[in-house]
Amino acid sequence: MIITLENINAFFQExxxxxxxxxxxxxxxxxxxxxxxxxxxxxxxxxxxxSNDNSTIFLGSYPFNGTDLWKCxxxxxxxxxxxxxxxxxxxxxxxxxxxxxxxKSDPFVKLVSINKDKLSDFIEKFNFNELKNPKNIQKFDGxxxxxxxxxxxxxxHEYGNTVTFNIVADRNTLRKLFKFEKSN
Numbered sequence: 302m303i304i305t306l307e308n309i310n311a312f313f314q315e316x317x318x319x320x321x322x323x324x325x326x327x328x329x330x331x332x333x334x335x336x337x338x339x340x341x342x343x344x345x346x347x348x349x350x351x352s353n354d355n356s357t358i359f360l361g362s363y364p365f366n367g368t369d370l371w372k373c374x375x376x377x378x379x380x381x382x383x384x385x386x387x388x389x390x391x392x393x394x395x396x397x398x399x400x401x402x403x404x405k406s407d408p409f410v411k412l413v414s415i416n417k418d419k420l421s422d423f424i425e426k427f428n429f430n431e432l433k434n435p436k437n438i439q440k441f442d443g444x445x446x447x448x449x450x451x452x453x454x455x456x457x458h459e460y461g462n463t464v465t466f467n468i469v470a471d472r473n474t475l476r477k478l479f480k481f482e483k484s485n
Contacts, residue, residue: 304335304370306360306406318377319400325373327382327393335370337381339409342475343482346410346467348455350445358402359447361409361472364394407471408447414465415482423481427474429454432466441467 304312325331337360338345349363358365368381379398384391415423424432431438431454439445441456453469468478 306337306339309335309360309370309404309406313379313398313400313404316379316400318379321376321378323373323376323378323380325375325378327371327395330375331371331373331380331382333369333382334372337365337368337370339366339472342409342411342472342479344412344414346412348410348441348445348467348469350410350447350453350469353446356403357405358399359405359408361405361407361469363410364396366409368396370398408452408469409472409475410467410469411475411478412465412467413478413482414463417459417462417464420464426481427478429468432457432464435466438466445469 302308302312302315345363345366347363350359351357351362352359360366360368364383364385365381368383371380371382372378373380381396381398383394383396385394420432424430429452435457438457439455445453445455447453447469452474455467455469457464457466459465468475470478
């Protein structure tokens with residue numbers, strides 16, 4: 302089976318090696334089999350979000366939005382790997398696949414950065430009316446609880462003539478936002 306974001310749950314259900322202990326070496330014994338990162342909508346975000354019952358893992362949430370799925374060549378163990386670069390020497394972090402969870406391919410989170418002069422055009426085009434009153438937008442802190450079918454804005458900031466914020470939405474919406482962002 303070729304792995305895609307849309308069929309990753311089916312892949313995990315059919316995968317013959319579930320919860321095993323693996324002490325093999327990351328750099329020599331594992332091989333990358335799938336890249337979760339979707340670069341088609343520009344810069345991702347460090348915003349972490351989850352479902353209210355914790356049964357769902359959103360692949361578009363930090364840290365999963367920057368991971369790759371790797372398989373141990375010796376025992377078959379699956380792990381997500383990403384490189385943590387937060388203010389220290391980069392280090393490789395491993396997250397075991399939790400076969401009891403449901404993995405969602407949408408939504409993802411994206412950092413948007415646009416010129417203030419284009420903000421009203423952005424609001425009109427994408428109907429993010431929350432941006433009309435940014436004081437009411439939640440800060441970029443802590444893990445956010447979301448409903449997968451709603452679009453969200455977190456962490457509004459103004460820097461000179463630039464406005465930045467994080468948007469949680471489906472990947473098609475984020476691609477359109479990135480196209481708008483690049484056109485400015």
